[in-house]
Amino acid sequence: MRDKIIEILNDTRPEFDFEKESEGFLEKGFLDSFDIISLVSDFEEVLGLSISGDQIIPENFNSISAIINLLNKIDN
Amino acid sequence: MKFSFSNIEITGILSILPSREIIFKDEISNYNFTEKQSLKLSKIMGYGSRRVVQNGTTVSDLCIHGLNYLINDKALDKESIDALILVTQTPDYFLPPTSNIIAGSLGLGEDVLCLDINQGCAGYEVGLLQAFMLLEQRHINKVVLLNADVLSTKVSEKDRNSKPLVGDGATITIVENKPNINDINLYIKMDGKGAKAIQIPAGAFKLPSTKLTANLTKDKSGNERSLDDLVMKGDDVFNFVQTKVPQMVKDIFKDLSISDDNIDYYLFHQPNKFMLEKLADKMSVKRDKMPNNIVGKYGNGSGITVPLNICENLNDKLDKTNLNVILGGFGVGLTWSMIVCVLKKMNFCKIINY
Numbered sequence: 033m034r035d036k037i038i039e040i041l042n043d044t045r046p047e048f049d050f051e052k053e054s055e056g057f058l059e060k061g062f063l064d065s066f067d068i069i070s071l072v073s074d075f076e077e078v079l080g081l082s083i084s085g086d087q088i089i090p091e092n093f094n095s096i097s098a099i100i101n102l103l104n105k106i107d108n
Numbered sequence: 109m110k111f112s113f114s115n116i117e118i119t120g121i122l123s124i125l126p127s128r129e130i131i132f133k134d135e136i137s138n139y140n141f142t143e144k145q146s147l148k149l150s151k152i153m154g155y156g157s158r159r160v161v162q163n164g165t166t167v168s169d170l171c172i173h174g175l176n177y178l179i180n181d182k183a184l185d186k187e188s189i190d191a192l193i194l195v196t197q198t199p200d201y202f203l204p205p206t207s208n209i210i211a212g213s214l215g216l217g218e219d220v221l222c223l224d225i226n227q228g229c230a231g232y233e234v235g236l237l238q239a240f241m242l243l244e245q246r247h248i249n250k251v252v253l254l255n256a257d258v259l260s261t262k263v264s265e266k267d268r269n270s271k272p273l274v275g276d277g278a279t280i281t282i283v284e285n286k287p288n289i290n291d292i293n294l295y296i297k298m299d300g301k302g303a304k305a306i307q308i309p310a311g312a313f314k315l316p317s318t319k320l321t322a323n324l325t326k327d328k329s330g331n332e333r334s335l336d337d338l339v340m341k342g343d344d345v346f347n348f349v350q351t352k353v354p355q356m357v358k359d360i361f362k363d364l365s366i367s368d369d370n371i372d373y374y375l376f377h378q379p380n381k382f383m384l385e386k387l388a389d390k391m392s393v394k395r396d397k398m399p400n401n402i403v404g405k406y407g408n409g410s411g412i413t414v415p416l417n418i419c420e421n422l423n424d425k426l427d428k429t430n431l432n433v434i435l436g437g438f439g440v441g442l443t444w445s446m447i448v449c450v451l452k453k454m455n456f457c458k459i460i461n462y
Contacts, residue, residue, distance in 0.1 A: 044145070061328030065342030066149055066269055069382055073152045085350035085386035090343050 033079075037099050040074045055095035068093045081106050110363070111294040113240040120183065120282040120455040123419045124174040125159045125275075125406060127461040132156060132272045139268040140330035146268065154381025154400065158275035158407025160260040165462070166200045167256035168209050170278035173462050175214055175252070178280065183456050186214055190248040191221040193238050195231040195411050197440070198258045199224060202312075210254070221248075228306070229377045229439025230296070231255050231411025232279075233447055236435075237294055239283040253281040255411040262308055264324065264333035270340060273380060275407020278462075279415035282455070295360055296445035297352070305344040306440050310335035345439070349383055352444050353436065354391045360434070360448060368393055373422065376436040378402040378413040411437070416459070423457045 041050035041063075048062045057063040063071070071093060072083050083106060092102040132155040136146045149155070161170075171194065178184035194207040201209075207222035221242070227234045232255055239251040256278035263270045310321035321335040333339060353376075361367055374397055376384060384400035399421045402413050409416065414435050425431060431451045438444035 046142075064269075064327075064329035065346060066153075066329070068343075069152055070145070070149055073148075073382075082389070085346075085383075085390045088350070088386070089347055 033100060033103065034096065036078065037096060037103075040071060040078065044070050044074070050096070055097070058090050058094050063093060065090075071099075075103060079103065079107075109296050111237060111240070111296075113244070113292045113294070115285055115288050116240055116243050116292055117284055117286040117288050118281060118449075118451065118454065119284050119286070120178075120280075121415045121419055121457050122174050122178060122280045123412065123416045123459040124170045124177075124278045124280070124462050125416075125459060126161045126165065126170070126277065128160055128162055129157050130160055135265075135271065138265050138271070140266065140326075140332070141268055149268075150272065152382050153273070154404040155272040156404035158260075158273070158403075159277060160407070161258050161276045165258065166206075167194070167196050167198055167258055167278060168200050168206050168213070170256050170258075170276075170462050171210050171254045171280070172213050174278055174280045174460070175210070177460060178456070179214075184252075184282065186216060188250050189216060189220055189252050191223070191239070191242050191251045192216065192254065193223045193225060193235050193251060194254040194256065195225045195227050195235040196254075196256050197226060197228050197231075197410065198256075198262070207254070227440065227443065228257075228410045229379070229413075230437030230441065230443040230445045232281075232414040233294065233296065233435060233437045233445035234443070235411070236281070236283065236447060237296065237445075239281075240292065240294070243283065243285050249285045251283045253283055255279045255281070255415060257410045257412065259338065259410060260407075262336070262338050264331070264337040266324065266332035267337065269329070269331055269342060270338055273403060273408045274338070275403075275409045277406065277409045277412045277416065279412045279419075281415055290450040292447060292449040293360075293364060294445065294447045295356060296443070297356065299442045302344060302348060302442040305341045305348065305442060306338075308336065308338050345379075346383060348442055349379070349438055350386060350390060353387060353438050356444060356446055357391055357434070360446060364448060368397075370432055371397070371434055372431040373433045374398040374436060375414055375417045375422070375433055377438055378408055378417065379439065380408070410440070418451070419457055419459050422451065426451055426453050426457060
């Protein structure tokens with residue numbers, strides 16, 4: 033799952049290297065609210081999950097580990 | 109806060125849209141993002157086209173055009189108007205009130221009450237609240253509610269977050285005293301702590317416009333805007349909508365002892381397609397009960413989106429049957445408000461161009 037997440041992140045903002053930078057995505061300006069929407073759409077399509085509106089908050093997308101935690105929680 | 113009203117009916121809605129149409133794909137090169145990123149976002153958010161005014165067209169132009177249309181068509185007798193309410197964030201002038209200008213242009217009598225209200229996304233609900241309260245007065249029988257904005261002129265060309273969304277337009281809603289077995293229940297909440305989540309920082313008296321405020325600066329995401337332009341804190345607004353709106357619906361169901369089964373349509377403000385889809389899912393409401401097609405066709409025109417939603421999606425249906433609806437606005441202020449009512453066949457419910 034980690035590799036897939038990095039692939040989707042790099043596809044969303046190809047100017048950054050999400051393999052190297054694994055956290056602080058929002059503070060560092062790597063992602064904004066519209067990128068998060070784009071990520072949600074990709075995760076839902078690729079991983080077959082449904083992410084509810086109240087889970088779409090910056091904290092859940094600020095690092096690779098936060099994203100993994102979110103997706104694992106939904107999957108379970 | 110809850111308000112309840114009886115023997116009041118919405119008897120007509122006219123939407124007036126600028127004929128100038130902007131297509132999202134034609135503007136992609138304005139934004140500091142790749143075409144691929146922009147096109148992907150357009151699919152998710154529902155960007156398509158929007159209607160915007162020509163330079164120099166103001167809300168009074170749109171409203172006067174619509175009112176003259178109705179008067180000439182004999183759908184509105186101007187002598188019967190008791191009050192004129194205009195809800196707008198983009199008045200013609202700081203003073204005088206734009207509703208006075210409109211009344212003067214139409215030659216309305218001195219006894220016609222004119223009111224300007226500064227409200228945005230929940231502007232339809234706030235305007236209707238004012239109209240309903242006025243109609244409780246013995247001598248007021250017909251109120252004309254105008255919702256109108258030309259916000260496209262206050263959005264930076266290089267702001268991908270807002271530019272593709274914002275549209276212009278006006279709506280005219282006629283609200284009258286009429287015997288009606290169905291009460292209207294209106295719920296409204298406001299949280300001023302979040303007021304700056306959606307704002308235009310400069311241009312009024314807190315921070316007057318200057319050459320400095322007009323300078324474009326780039327944000328962390330690559331969008332460029334000045335202090336004279338609209339700015340939205342996307343995360344805060346999204347989170348606000350996803351938490352407050354479903355809770356209000358839940359509270360309404362409990363208060364009125366009803367459920368989703370009693371509601372035919374949720375006619376909500378139209379920020380973008382994604383937000384409305386997530387809202388419908390969160391509320392466990394079938395997506396086709398919550399139309400989300402206004403942004404992609406006409407743009408987000410702030411307070412006009414709910415009446416425009418009715419004109420676009422319910423016009424034909426209302427000819428055949430009454431509909432139990434929840435009208436919902438949420439955004440600027442922060443304000444969120446819902447009206448539970450029955451919509452019936454109207455004298456007019458249509459869209460015209462300006």
